[in-house]
Amino acid sequence: MALPQMRATTILAVRRDGKIAIGGDGQVSVGDTVAKSRAVKVRTLKGGRVLAGFAGSAADALTLFEKFEEKLERYPGNLARASVELAKEWRSDRVLRRLEALLVVVDAQSGFMISGNGELIEPDDGILAIGSGGAYAQAAARALLRETTLSPREIVEKALTIAGEICIYTNTNITVLEPTP
16 A cells, blocks of 8 residues: 655746746645645755745655756756756656656746656746646736736735635745845
């Protein structure tokens, strides 16, 4: 019998007018039970210039953060190249390809969703969302981006709150990060 997996859920990143913010809810679920409600699933990398978040298995995501930081060291100032290299290694490495997580990484110029299937997606509209409540957060963020003048931070906070009110695997204990100047 397979044990239920621990999952960390919703992440949202928004870019507007050269500014970015990333946020995540605090819920970690084991199967259909809330195991933790105040987890932090977003972090800063490269002295605060790169923001990253994960959805999926927490231990797997932490491994991927370490691998991504290695790629950032190898390709400084080139988020796109570091992302491509992580996606390639993740897909081809026998151990890494078993990791079950998704990453969102953003800096002042670009942002990507990275998966173990070799997918590397850069959004058209500056919004990246992953996890169980990702579609809800993305829809809310698009509406707020189009219809308001809110900052990226405010959009992330409001959109994640909306997602937390809809998705049973997402809560409203939200952490939002912005890059360090």
